[in-house]
Amino acid sequence: MYRYDAYDQKLVDERVAQFRDQMRRHLAGELSDDEFRPVRLQNGLYIQRHAPMFRISIPYGHLASRQLRKLADLARTYDKGYVHFTTRQNVQFNWSPLEVIPEMCAELAKVEMHSIQTSGNCIRNFTSDPFAGVAGDELIDPRPWAEILRQWATFHPEFAYLPRKFKIAVNGAKEDRAVIQVHDIGLDLKKNETGEIGFRVLVGGGLGRTPIIGREIEAFVPWQHIITYCEAILRVYNRYGRRDNSFKARIKILVSALGIEEFRWQVREEWAHVKDGPNTLTVEEVHRVADFFDDPAYENLPVDDVAYHHHIAEDLAFASWVKRNVRAHKKPGYASVTLSLKKPGVAPGDITSDQLDLVADWADRFSFGEARVTHEQNLVLADVKKSELYTLWQLARKAGLATPNIGLLTDIICCPGGDFCSLANAKSIPIAAAIQERFDDLDYLHDVGNIEINISGCMNACGHHHVGNIGILGVDKNGEEWYQVTIGGSQGNDAAIGKVIGPSVARADMPDVIASLIETYIDERHEDELFIDTVRRIGLEPFKTRVYADRQTHRKVANV
Amino acid sequence: MSKSIKNGRIVNDDWQILTVAEGEDAAGISIPAGRVIVPLAAWLSRRDELAARGDVGVWFASHEGPEALEADIGRVAVIAVNFPKFVDGRGYSTAALLRTRYGYSGQLIAFGDVLRDQFNYLMRCGFDTLRPREGRYDDAQLDAALTSLADFTEPYQASVVHPQPLFRRVARAGVQVKA
Numbered sequence: 012m013y014r015y016d017a018y019d020q021k022l023v024d025e026r027v028a029q030f031r032d033q034m035r036r037h038l039a040g041e042l043s044d045d046e047f048r049p050v051r052l053q054n055g056l057y058i059q060r061h062a063p064m065f066r067i068s069i070p071y072g073h074l075a076s077r078q079l080r081k082l083a084d085l086a087r088t089y090d091k092g093y094v095h096f097t098t099r100q101n102v103q104f105n106w107s108p109l110e111v112i113p114e115m116c117a118e119l120a121k122v123e124m125h126s127i128q129t130s131g132n133c134i135r136n137f138t139s140d141p142f143a144g145v146a147g148d149e150l151i152d153p154r155p156w157a158e159i160l161r162q163w164a165t166f167h168p169e170f171a172y173l174p175r176k177f178k179i180a181v182n183g184a185k186e187d188r189a190v191i192q193v194h195d196i197g198l199d200l201k202k203n204e205t206g207e208i209g210f211r212v213l214v215g216g217g218l219g220r221t222p223i224i225g226r227e228i229e230a231f232v233p234w235q236h237i238i239t240y241c242e243a244i245l246r247v248y249n250r251y252g253r254r255d256n257s258f259k260a261r262i263k264i265l266v267s268a269l270g271i272e273e274f275r276w277q278v279r280e281e282w283a284h285v286k287d288g289p290n291t292l293t294v295e296e297v298h299r300v301a302d303f304f305d306d307p308a309y310e311n312l313p314v315d316d317v318a319y320h321h322h323i324a325e326d327l328a329f330a331s332w333v334k335r336n337v338r339a340h341k342k343p344g345y346a347s348v349t350l351s352l353k354k355p356g357v358a359p360g361d362i363t364s365d366q367l368d369l370v371a372d373w374a375d376r377f378s379f380g381e382a383r384v385t386h387e388q389n390l391v392l393a394d395v396k397k398s399e400l401y402t403l404w405q406l407a408r409k410a411g412l413a414t415p416n417i418g419l420l421t422d423i424i425c426c427p428g429g430d431f432c433s434l435a436n437a438k439s440i441p442i443a444a445a446i447q448e449r450f451d452d453l454d455y456l457h458d459v460g461n462i463e464i465n466i467s468g469c470m471n472a473c474g475h476h477h478v479g480n481i482g483i484l485g486v487d488k489n490g491e492e493w494y495q496v497t498i499g500g501s502q503g504n505d506a507a508i509g510k511v512i513g514p515s516v517a518r519a520d521m522p523d524v525i526a527s528l529i530e531t532y533i534d535e536r537h538e539d540e541l542f543i544d545t546v547r548r549i550g551l552e553p554f555k556t557r558v559y560a561d562r563q564t565h566r567k568v569a570n571v
Numbered sequence: 572m573s574k575s576i577k578n579g580r581i582v583n584d585d586w587q588i589l590t591v592a593e594g595e596d597a598a599g600i601s602i603p604a605g606r607v608i609v610p611l612a613a614w615l616s617r618r619d620e621l622a623a624r625g626d627v628g629v630w631f632a633s634h635e636g637p638e639a640l641e642a643d644i645g646r647v648a649v650i651a652v653n654f655p656k657f658v659d660g661r662g663y664s665t666a667a668l669l670r671t672r673y674g675y676s677g678q679l680i681a682f683g684d685v686l687r688d689q690f691n692y693l694m695r696c697g698f699d700t701l702r703p704r705e706g707r708y709d710d711a712q713l714d715a716a717l718t719s720l721a722d723f724t725e726p727y728q729a730s731v732v733h734p735q736p737l738f739r740r741v742a743r744a745g746v747q748v749k750a
Contacts, residue, residue, distance in 0.1 A: 016744035018725050018737060029722045033688060041712065042688070049658055050688050132658070162727040162737070168692035169667050169730070172660025238736075249664050250636065284672060289729040289736055296738040299745040 012073045012381055013158050013303045015123045022166065023120045026127055030054050031113040038110060053133055053171065055101075055126030056112050059433050065104040065112055066129040067119060071139035071157040071181070072100040072384040076371040079382060081122040083367035085115055094367070096352060096360040096388045098424055098475050099178070100138045101129055105431055127165060132173045132260075134164035134245070138180045140188040141385040144304060145393045147341045151200040151208060153183035155301040156237070159292065160198075163238050170245045174252035175260035177245070178217075185504075190386060192216050192225045192506035193478060195262045196244060201231070209233040214244060214274070215266030218472035222508045223263045226271045228278065234297065236282075238290040243282035247274070307379040307394060312344025316397040331453065332404055332415040346397050348378075350390040350407055351414040351422065355447035358440045359425040360388030362412075369410050377403050386475075387424055387463075389417065418461045420529070421447045424475055428468030428485065429492070435468030437485025437492035442466055442521050449522035450529075459529055462542040463502070478502045480543045481528060482509045483521065492518055498528065498554055499546045512555045520562065527558045574713060575680070575702040576690070579720055581713055584702055586649060588630060588682060589613070602627070608651050608680075611635050614643070622646040630682070633661045637669045644673050651680035652698070657689055663696045670697035670731040687716035691723055697731035 015023070033050050036042040042050070051057075055066035067082075082102060086094050089107040096102050107115060119125055128135055137157040144152050160179065164170070170177070180189040183200040191197030197213035209231045216225025232240045248262045266274045323330045338347040350370060353359050362370075370390055374382045377399050378392040385391060390412075395403060407413035416422045423446065426432065428439025443466055450456055465479025476482035482497035493515035500509030516524055529542075531554045536545045546554065575584035588608045591597045597612035602621070608628035614621055621627040628649030629640060640647070650669060652662040662681065669675040680700040681693050687708070690701055708716060729736040737743065 014746075018727075018741065018743060021725060022723060022727070025723050029719075046657070046686055046688070132660075166692075166723050166726055167728055168695035168726070169663045170660070171692055172658050172663065172689075246664055250661055254659060254661075289734060289739060293738065296743075299738075299743060302746045305746075 012075060013070075013154075013300065019162075020120075020123070023123070023125050023127070026054075026125065026166075027113065027116045027120050030116055034110065034113050049131055049172070051112075052131035053128055054112070054116065055129035056109070057130060057433075058109075059105070059431060062106045063109050063112065064427075064431065065107050065115065065126065066097070067102050067104075067124060067126045068129050068136045069100045069102060069124075069384050070161050071137055071143065071154055072141050072386075073154070074374075074382045074384060075122070076374040076380045076382070078122045078124055079367050079371035079374065081118065081124065083364035083371070085118060086364045086367070089115055092365075093361055093363045095358070095427060096362065096384050096390070098386050098388060098426070098473060099136060100141075100384045100386060101136055102384070103427070105427070130176075131171075132175050132177075133171050134167065134173075134177045134179065136178075137161045137164070138178070138189055138194075138386060140182055140184055141383040141391050142188060142338065142347055142393065143183065144306070145340050145342070145345075145347055146184050146188075147339055148185040149183055149341070150185065150202070151183040152301070152304055153181040153189070153198075153200055154304045155297065156183075156198070156200065156210075156234075157181045158300050158303075159297065160238070160241065163241070163290070167245075170249055173245070173249055174254045175257060175262075177248070177262065179241070187502075187504050187506070190475070190478065190502045190506065193218050193222070193475070193502075194225065196241060197225045198237070203231050203233075207233055210237055210240075212240065212244075215263040215271075217261050217263045218475060218477045219261065220258050220470045221261075221263065222472070222477040223267065224506055224508065225263075226266065228271065228275050235292045236286055238292060239285045239288060240278075240282055242285055242290060243278045246281050246285075247277050251277075306342075309342045309345065309394070310396070312342075312396065312398075314343040316344065319397045319400055322401040326401075328408075328415075329401060329404055331457070332408075332413055333400065334457075335415045335417045335419065336413070337400060340394070342394075344397055346395055346400060348392045348395050348400065348403060348407075349385070349417045350392065350412040351416055352389050352412070353416055353422045353447070354411050354414045355421060355451060356444065357411070358427075359423050359443050362390070366410055366412060369406070370412070373403060373406060387417075387422065389422070415453065416456065418463075419456045420450050420459055420462050420464060420525075421456060422463075423447065424463065424465040424479065426467050426473035428466070428474075432468060432473075434471055435485060436470075436487035437468050437494065438518070439466040439468040439474060439483075439485055442483060442485075442494065442518065445518075445522050446525055449526065459533070460541060462529075463500075464525070465500070475502075476500070477508045478506060479509060480546070481525065486515055488515070494518060494521055496524060496528075496558070498551065499543070501543050510551055512551060513559055516562065523561065524558055527561045528554055531557045573702060573705045574710075575700050576713070576717065576720070577678075577700045579717065581717070584680075584700070586628065586651075586680065588651060606648070608649060611639060614647070615639065618643055618646075630680075631662070631665055633659045633665075635665075637665055637673050637675075641673060644669075644675050647677070649678045649680065650675060651682055651702075654681060654683035654685055657684040657686050663692065666693070666697040667731060687719040690716065690719040691721070694720055695726065695730040695732045 213225035467474035497509030598616035
């Protein structure tokens with residue numbers, strides 16, 4: 012993975028010094044709440060329901076074992092011994108006192124980590140494919156490009172006070188695992204007919220209050236020009252994005268208002284001035300960064316491991332874990348393992364310090380000292396020998412990190428919600444817990460198969476509810492928590508925004524509603540048809556009818 | 572007379588910035604003698620008269636861009652950009668464009684809600700003069716604020732102050748070869 016040179020380290024250290032002084036001035040009354048707010052947000056610090064919430068960046072999801080151990084230490088020292096992985100490859104602390112945050116930043120800097128631009132109206136953390144470098148369907152490794160762009164965006168002096176937050180994702184595989192279609196800029200690496208590397212560029216996607224799938228603004232921007240091209244987009248947005256209404260300030264609103272053709276024209280006009288300028292990338296710089304992402308020292312192994320297959324045949328629990336949590340690897344004899352952070356009874360994405368230390372140990376022992384974070388809020392050990400899977404599974408099971416539910420109904424994406432977040436209209440974790448509790452029969456879950464349930468506690472959509480096959484959105488009605496349900500959303504190449512099935516339902520009814528949706532699917536599905544495909548084939552009506560018929564017999568429905 | 576930071580030093584700033592009250596017509600505003608910076612609309616309506624004076628500058632509101640002044644870049648005594656709120660970041664682009672596209676090399680003043688926490692970014696976008704709101708910082712605080720100019724000493728990206736990005740300015744370390 013990428014390692015800091017003296018310049019990277021100096022910038023992060025200078026940031027710590029800057030923020031330490033800002034915190035000091037704030038506590039001394041020299042920096043007002045209003046003046047401090049954007050400053051602390053751009054250091055990942057929110058003021059939340061119980062205590063500050065502190066968000067740390069995990070660029071494109073990569074974590075070294077020493078970084079996992081540092082997170083574990085910080086959670087023990089400054090928090091309640093656990094952390095929360097988010098849907099954008101960040102990690103959050105929930106209980107640290109305000110005044111210790113600069114100290115935490117200093118500790119993070121020691122292991123090449125930071126909280127820079129994890130919030131605020133600036134360019135946020137770059138996200139990418141958690142299986143980058145190991146997936147069989149990868150065309151071009153997205154990580155060097157994400158790192159190059161991360162550096163460009165870090166402390167960019169012109170784009171630190173944008174109309175609104177700005178999120179960029181990079182994909183380099185056939186199957187998009189970075190949800191690029193719902194980002195402000197989505198970058199899709201590809202080669203043109205002459206074999207030159209470049210980017211298909213999407214713009215104006217996003218969730219939140221106005222969910223929109225990104226539009227293609229350029230079919231191919233050659234790699235040398237990707238920084239200047241992004242700069243042109245950002246400059247047009249910074250100058251002309253709406254600033255009068257924060258709900259209409261994202262770039263998607265500007266793109267919609269101008270129309271993609273006009274927006275494209277404006278960006279090209281701007282680009283014509285900056286193209287071929289100093290920010291044009293050099294072969295040397297791309298090679299320098301790309302070298303950090305060379306394959307680790309894989310051994311030449313046979314494709315199959317006899318003992319591994321023996322264990323699969325002998326041990327049903329292991330077999331079921333392999334089926335759900337183990338993924339094919341480009342290198343013979345290796346596999347990628349997803350450690351589930353969706354154990355029933357634990358808030359999705361949460362992990363304790365002790366577990367983090369264990370994952371760090373396993374990363375060192377089994378996976379070249381590295382782990383990854385997925386936007387589905389799980390952890391990945393990307394490079395595990397098949398011959399060691401059984402040992403790893405036994406360890407992970409003992410540690411509560413081997414729930415065999417990746418991609419299943421209980422692998423719920425969920426924001427912290429009203430239990431923690433001051434923006435939330437409603438709680439989200441108890442909904443996830445109630446669904447996980449209701450659907451605790453593994454055989455049934457496996458029979459239902461791949462399905463994504465995404466839960467957000469408010470319109471800001473941190474739980475990506477719009478792109479869940481089933482999306483659940485917390486809404487406030489006269490002080491009561493209600494939930495709006497959508498179906499038909501999806502991520503990936505066929506990303507789609509889900510459609511609302513009808514009036515909101517009460518929290519207590521949510522497991523029943525999910526059950527009605529699943530039963531409808533089971534009744535209607537063709538053989539081997541996924542939930543999402545059934546929804547696409549038969550439409551909303553059968554689901555809607557079943558859900559509300561079931562509701563009206565015995566429970567109230569909100570009047571909306 | 573308000574204090575500014577100009578090229579890294581605290582100076583007494585004698586430019587008077589002429590603001591417009593709400594509802595007042597900027598184009599028809601009365602312009603006093605002496606070193607004065609007028610709203611863009613006032614300049615555009617009386618450009619030849621004001622340019623002839625030689626001591627008149629122009630300021631941009633945050634929604635105004637440098638395109639409007641293209642023909643007069645060489646005729647204004649000074650240019651200023653208003654930050655009505657420090658979170659309104661349009662002025663950063665205005666400054667960068669003035670410096671990199673419109674060839675403006677004279678004094679460029681940031682005024683309004685100008686805070687030390689943004690000094691480094693403002694300077695890197697091409698402002699050489701930072702004028703915080705009167706009374707926002709006392710003398711000691713403004714003195715201390717000078718350190719904020721150097722918050723980031725070797726930034727990654729190209730900007731007005733660093734015309735080349737880091738990867739073109741220095742030889743960066745790559746993967747260290749393992750022994």
